Amino acid sequence: SQTIHQWPATLVQPVGSPLSLECTVEGTSNPNLYWYRQAAGRGLQLLFYSVGIGQISSEVPQNLSASRPQDRQFILSSKKLLLSDSGFYLCAWSAEYEQFFGPGTRLTVL
Amino acid sequence: AQSVAQPEDQVNVAEGNPLTVKCTYSVSGNPYLFWYVQYPNRGLQFLLKYITGDNLVKGSYGFEAEFNKSQTSFHLKKPSALVSDSALYFCAVRDMRDSSYKLIFGSGTRLLVRP
Numbered sequence: 731s732q733t734i735h736q737w738p739a740t741l742v743q744p745v746g747s748p749l750s751l752e753c754t755v756e757g758t759s760n761p762n763l764y765w766y767r768q769a770a771g772r773g774l775q776l777l778f779y780s781v782g783i784g785q786i787s788s789e790v791p792q793n794l795s796a797s798r799p800q801d802r803q804f805i806l807s808s809k810k811l812l813l814s815d816s817g818f819y820l821c822a823w824s825a826e827y828e829q830f831f832g833p834g835t836r837l838t839v840l
Numbered sequence: 841a842q843s844v845a846q847p848e849d850q851v852n853v854a855e856g857n858p859l860t861v862k863c864t865y866s867v868s869g870n871p872y873l874f875w876y877v878q879y880p881n882r883g884l885q886f887l888l889k890y891i892t893g894d895n896l897v898k899g900s901y902g903f904e905a906e907f908n909k910s911q912t913s914f915h916l917k918k919p920s921a922l923v924s925d926s927a928l929y930f931c932a933v934r935d936m937r938d939s940s941y942k943l944i945f946g947s948g949t950r951l952l953v954r955p
Contacts, residue, residue: 762940762941764942772928772947772948773945773946773947773948774884774930774945776942776943779940779942781939781940787940818881820883820884822883822884824941826941827872827889827891827941828874828886828889829874829886829941829943830886831876831883831884831885832883833882833883834881834882834883836881
């Protein structure tokens, strides 16, 4: 069966520091991968998606970037964090229909 | 443009009573429709989907949803609510022609089931 991992689970970072969040999927090949941000426990904002290795599409211009160095690995990065980057970051994968979500990373920028 | 509307920020229901969480959508092509549930500090869990076929779809934990093409709605229902159903519920839509498989999510509805 397929599983999706995210780490770290929680992160507290100072403003201006770099960021790297990792997502990996097991049990499937060539999945579509997605990064979302959820603010204040409500709506989800799609940040990036990828349909293959090295292929990244950005949905919203911002302080973040994404990379897909391997088929089942998706990384969210920032060179300098802003206060507004705080939130709950969710990774998801999709094969054909529904998306399956990871457990999320709670990021607090101070 | 695709969009999803969940008109209620919160739905309150007594345990044992039926519940409905509303969702309407807008998509240019034929829709794929989904419901997800989120518990505090957790990722989203898939509940059910409509792809094609029977308009009434059944999902996890006793939930069901009815696809109504003329009203562009996909309301989530359960005959008898449990306190443990209290959570945040998201409706999502996808245009079946979109090869990126991107989902458009509604803003979420918080369900509170009181004992």
